[in-house]
Amino acid sequence: MHTTRTTRRLAPVALALLLAVGLAGCHADASTGAPAPHTPSASHTQHADTYRAPSATTVAALPEAKYDAVIGGLLPSYEPDVPKAADHAWTINADAPLYGDDRKTPVARLAADNFLGEPTVVVPLRFDGDWALVMTPSRQQLPSVAPGGAAAQTAGWVRRDLLRRGAALADHLVIAVGAQTVSIVAASGTTVHEFPAGVGAGSTPTPTGVVGYVQARYLDPAQDQTVHPISLTTLHSSAADEPYGGDDGGLIGVHYESVARGAVSHGCVRLDADAIDAVDALPLGTVVQVVA
Incomplete structure (x- = not known):
């Protein structure tokens, strides 16, 4: 999430892994087209x-x-x-x-x-x-x-x-990179809430045409995330194997930042306090759809 990387000194292994994901994971991704829908072979039963x-x-x-x-x-x-x-x-x-x-x-x-x-x-x-x-x-x-x-x-x-x-999973998230918005959308297709958002900058864009889900939430004090948990998605960068030298593949997070407008991030999606609180109220497993 931040433009500079920090070094952590955290003893518990799980927390060290958590913060490693939080730092590198909110750093980068690149635009990519959606893969072709998977068609299973016949007679699976x-x-x-x-x-x-x-x-x-x-x-x-x-x-x-x-x-x-x-x-x-x-x-x-x-x-x-x-x-x-x-x-x-x-x-x-x-x-x-x-x-x-x-x-x-x-x-x-x-x-x-x-x-x-x-x-x-x-x-x-x-x-x-x-x-x-x-x-x-x-x-x-x-x-x-x-x-x-x-x-x-x-x-x-x-x-x-x-x-x-x-x-x-009554609702899902739609991240519109071009419009720079994050929407909570009901299964019926009705938009429940829409929030302005900060998205990836030109050299580190947020991916489009991809679908994942919120796999975990956590606080990362190393990134000043002490009040609003990061919603970590399952989506990765396609710009580089390890865009910022970590070991998480540039996972995309949805998180709070004081500057949450424009093409300003390393690929993650930035929201203000009210917006991230609404996103964090959704259950783990919530589908995240990123569109152009």
């Missing part, structure tokens, strides 16, 4: 009859699909109308193996608890028998591999019985 759960040892050895992970086996796209598809947030009963389209060999795992030590929140896009297609906070590839086209949102298949339904 056949996997329900042949599924054999991997052992706990196998699951523990899988790469964790968290904010700083790059996992090629994940699916690089999502349903075309995520706000309508995503009607509830869910948490995970136990570490859950994630699968690609074949649903045979796990490629990653979702940890039951996130980097803050809190329940991991996921957002299913749809269900297919015993399976759920969920968005993840990881990347599928790096911008250095596919400049301007690295996936800003990934998805994977998880067993439905490992999920626990949580809060209803």
